Amino acid sequence: MENSFGKLFTITCFGESHGRCMGIIVDGCPAGLAITEGDVQKEVDKRKPKAGVAATTRVEEDRVEILSGTFKGFTTGAPICLLVWNKDVDSREYEKRRFLPRPGHADYTAFMKYGGFNDYRGGGRFSGRRTAALVMAGAIAKKLLNLISVGVLAHAVEIGGIKAKPTEFDQIKENIEKNPVKCADLQAAEEMISVIEKAREEGDSVGGIVEGIALNVPASLGEPVFDTLDGDLAKALFAIPAVKGVEFGLGFSAARKKGSENNDSFVIKNNKIVTLTNNAGGILGGISNSMPILVRVAIKPTPSIAKNQKTVNIKNMENARLVIKGRHDACIVPRAVPVVESMMAVTLCDFVIRAGLIPKVIK
Amino acid sequence: MENSFGKLFTITCFGESHGRCMGIIVDGCPAGLAITEGDVQKEVDKRKPKAGVAATTRVEEDRVEILSGTFKGFTTGAPICLLVWNKDVDSREYEKRRFLPRPGHADYTAFMKYGGFNDYRGGGRFSGRRTAALVMAGAIAKKLLNLISVGVLAHAVEIGGIKAKPTEFDQIKENIEKNPVKCADLQAAEEMISVIEKAREEGDSVGGIVEGIALNVPASLGEPVFDTLDGDLAKALFAIPAVKGVEFGLGFSAARKKGSENNDSFVIKNNKIVTLTNNAGGILGGISNSMPILVRVAIKPTPSIAKNQKTVNIKNMENARLVIKGRHDACIVPRAVPVVESMMAVTLCDFVIRAGLIPKVIK
Amino acid sequence: MENSFGKLFTITCFGESHGRCMGIIVDGCPAGLAITEGDVQKEVDKRKPKAGVAATTRVEEDRVEILSGTFKGFTTGAPICLLVWNKDVDSREYEKRRFLPRPGHADYTAFMKYGGFNDYRGGGRFSGRRTAALVMAGAIAKKLLNLISVGVLAHAVEIGGIKAKPTEFDQIKENIEKNPVKCADLQAAEEMISVIEKAREEGDSVGGIVEGIALNVPASLGEPVFDTLDGDLAKALFAIPAVKGVEFGLGFSAARKKGSENNDSFVIKNNKIVTLTNNAGGILGGISNSMPILVRVAIKPTPSIAKNQKTVNIKNMENARLVIKGRHDACIVPRAVPVVESMMAVTLCDFVIRAGLIPKVIK
Amino acid sequence: MENSFGKLFTITCFGESHGRCMGIIVDGCPAGLAITEGDVQKEVDKRKPKAGVAATTRVEEDRVEILSGTFKGFTTGAPICLLVWNKDVDSREYEKRRFLPRPGHADYTAFMKYGGFNDYRGGGRFSGRRTAALVMAGAIAKKLLNLISVGVLAHAVEIGGIKAKPTEFDQIKENIEKNPVKCADLQAAEEMISVIEKAREEGDSVGGIVEGIALNVPASLGEPVFDTLDGDLAKALFAIPAVKGVEFGLGFSAARKKGSENNDSFVIKNNKIVTLTNNAGGILGGISNSMPILVRVAIKPTPSIAKNQKTVNIKNMENARLVIKGRHDACIVPRAVPVVESMMAVTLCDFVIRAGLIPKVIK
16 A cells, blocks of 8 residues: 555555556545546646746646546545546657666666666656646645635745745735746745756756645644654655655754744634744644644755766666756756645645544535 | 554554553564563663753653563564553642643643543643653564664754764764763763753753664665655654654755755665765665665754743633743753654664565564 | 554454453544443453353453543543453463464464464463453443444354344343343253253364344445445454354345345335345445344354364474363353454444544543 | 555555446555556456356446556556446436435445435446456456465355355366356256346346365465454455355354364375365464365345336435346356455455565566
8 A cells, every 4th residue: 555645535646657647546535526627637737847947848738537436527435536648758768778777866766676677767656747646636635625614835935045035825825826936935936046047057956945834724633643743744745756854833943942932822812722923833742733734845956967977887787977868857846836735735634534524425 | 543653563552641551562573573571671761861951850660561472582473562650640730730731732732632531641642751652662673673784873963052063873872872962972962961951940941853863774665655764754753742843864955955966876885886975864766775764853842841831721711821830851852862763663664574574483 | 453453443452361461452432432441341241251151260350451541531532451461371281282283273373374483372362362352342332332322232143053033132132141142042042051061061062153233323334345344344253263254134145045035125114214124234335224234153163172183293293182171161152242242343333433423522 | 545455465446337447556566577458358358248147238348458557568566557448338227217226236325325426327336347447456466376376266156046066176277167157067057057047037136156265375374363364355355246245164054063073183294284174264363274265255146137126216205116127147146256266366465465475576
């Protein structure tokens, strides 16, 4: 079950970058949810490379097909299989450097683990293209969360060292589609674009940080001591290629605070218990406290760079050099944004269903 | 199964801070492992408060008892139940402030989730005392990993803003038991102790960062795309109270690097493939690459502080003030160190068994 | 997780026949359920050997202790650890014939699987005594099911070839505690006792069939296509030692019926849809249909018999003879009755919670 | 995860009878297994209705497509998605009697569970057609088992009251493809065909019993106390539509034996420990003992019969009558045979992999 995630709302993904398709099964979705291929398509389209930052020459139409689990426009309670077919595939380059693992990629570990039987074309199973499947599942999860007014949103808060100013939720929502880096601080966005452009010119790449926010999350989500809300969110987010760190609320900065600075005081506001600050990122003891969930995800710089790199020939066991041809995204952070959003939605959905907050049949 | 973790090597914990005991079941341990209560005791003792930094007045003997799963000094293949009895318990203080959730603690979320039925004494299920059980499981996991020469070690790398200098593995091993903060940089350790002492005097607390290292980890551990090595380690580490962030290798710093700086070049050394740097922290595509696993864990400052804090009375729904009596550890980072080690060991053990690297019967 | 069962209401058992205890953890029990050690004790006492049929010389007090998960008489939402200590243990006999596996027992398979490290005393982990733990979990499950008026009951319907006449539910409930074989047909019960007595005199044993009934089960329990109600009940029942078959409704007899005889017609009765017959045993397509759940469980004759039997010496690899000393139950069917009841209750409870029919907090 | 089965070798199925396809994902298959669509096709073809007994007018080509997880003719270690497209679909009849649940079918329970949103056409998710997906997974499982010489075989041993004579394994293998009822006793097969033919003429149907055999199964498969070999096989077999009972070895007959008759004596034969009889069906204490696994599965008579039946209109809540049009298999036992074989293979495969008997990479 290594390709499955979630206890009651379970996703199981399949497919390779240069295989026939990328697909995912969503199992445990309540019956009666209105969903169409168009609804899912809208989310998948958010993942598409945007002019200005992206440079993958591969252009996939990525038309979503639902193979099972819906009937007359509603979910049936049966597993929902969604997929996009792979069409624009050119594998020649990968055949040539089959035995030269790209630094920073999973080529080497995949080769070792699967004894060389892995589909190495385009990174195979380890391709960022896999995230198209995650976004399809996220589309359904977001629809479900919407029933109880939970909103999930992600945005780029740092790229290539450029940090965005803190922005309010509504502003984020409005601004992120206005620029190709999905940053709410439009000024910073400009700079980020320059930094990415510069990296590309140098045959290099940059990383960044994506922040995920969930609003209106009810208290009591999370099942300690192991199936904590933060623990499962972290696990879900590490399934996104290139993620190297996950933190909640103040995260690593909390380690430098005093207790008196870091503790969020409880107060009553409009007859509800809230905290004055949200340093905890909405999670205490692994359980949501009804404040916004705040998570930050570190994305490493794209490992595919145009520079000449050292590597080894794993067949001959000799040192070698590698130049990765073709144009690659000099920064994948913008494309990771909707995926962070999706994995948050999928994880929250599982906990919401475990908590019994969405009925088995939606009416 | 929310209190269980691990697929083949599974731990299931139980017990409350002021209940009868703290216990854990280790299921899936191969038969034939030599293990005694003394072996486990040695690890549990590492968790004990050290003079100089700790201040919990509660002094538990924490004598480990094995209730099942071993016979004539060896594991039998049956589930191993281990526990420590609670003895030194004074719950009066908790009864008094039952309806005043402590800021930064799980009091509020536990009350909401369990409808007030939760055992609130000493934080109940959410007490740091729970980690005694994790360390017992870790003791068994470390014994198993030892069979294939995998070593796991954790140490404090930052406390109250004081950062330790990078230190070699052997040095860390030697130094961490020489000081009560479990820091390998003895100079920094002195400063950390002062910072903690100062915080205590102010009725405040500090947090810090624990680094975990696993050496000699074979390649191929991790089961992508969801049961990744980093994802499962992160999930395991978030089960430790007060953890707010987890990062691997360069972690959040990777987000500020260029691809050419961050990529670890492969080279052949002594007929083995290694990487020149280890920015990835030993994990590529969710799979170990045989380099050391490096993980850093952010620990927030102890939420129990002596200062007067704002909170609410959740029964009357009124704003209130709270002063937490008794002496509390002004920094829990040192006590978190063996727990980080344990959770790493438990997680690695599960993957090692999944990979078939330890036989079902040890001979 | 091989010693765990259930997805949301999960039991994890531990302990050996001649070890320190037999215990079980119930995880996922909603908070707020009133439960005392006395409540559980009452169920465990039903498992005790009854004068007239049983003959195990071992007499355990089997006093139930709850180690965690309850507070002030209510469940807290935390894992509930329950156990009975082993006291009356004489292992000498088992040491003597350590390498002579008893035919029909798990001695041989356990030896092979665990490389001889298994605790062989009294069958160790494979002892019928393990069922004491199952009954403790069943006690909690039955309390929960009681909240939604689901009743579970088991009784002996056949022993040593003597079949009981069909009896109404209320009659069964009334009669089964009136005789030591837990048979509702009091006439047949007499004959069963004679058959057992005769077998014992011959140094032999007999088996039988236990029927389990669940009344007032709501429609819609079961999660096809794999987590079916019948499939999970069957899996749970095969965890009871000596079970060799499980059937629902007409079961194997259905294989000999025509479709027109076997189909249960739907009719409306008191404004509810019911079936005229219940050949399906309350389950269609793996889902409950609100009719009584009917399951029958085949129990093989006690393998421990006083006759001289062929076996092998697994150490020397030589043919050997074995005479099992001590007195053993010539029929374990009566003692299996409360265990069947318990495993049905545990399984139903898991599905009831999955269906969201019991809230996370009971008020 | 209700549509997933297996812990390390996991199948996840999807699709509906009149939807776009029937598919299954096999996750956890070792890399390096040679497999083609043709290999799977061969198994799927065994499920096709045979002239002489079957009568479903629906004729599906059922051409197997592998969408992921293989590369250059070998498995890659990635999830393998297999499917057959639905083509020959006529749903008009089902639209007409949408609110008239067919007795003996899952129409009623599915309607209740999924609030009427379920795809009711052709039974939707509950159609026997679902078993095509199971057979595809079985094809891969059988290939894997073949690597360690484990053979799995099923055959019809009783249909409509006609019992087959016991037959040797080799004879079974040879004979079952010689007749459309897949019975090894060719004489009995003739009679079974007559009985089925007679039932069809009467607008009725008959059931029967399928026996599954696994040869050369190594000792030590099964993970007690809950993940027993018999328990998991039973759960897997109850996922086959129309199964009402499962028994191992002597099964329900064991309940009528004496211990001295039922116990299988151990003896040494060719330097191996075997049992003189195999009343246990190859399983002791939930673990294989290296004797053949013997399981019998009760299949109820096809619920779709041509007779006029009582039912209710679930929309109007009125009593109603139903005549099911179209020709249906008067006996589904022959078509269940390869499915029993497949589910046995899938379950054994999971345990074989858990036991570490097949490497992660096949060479």
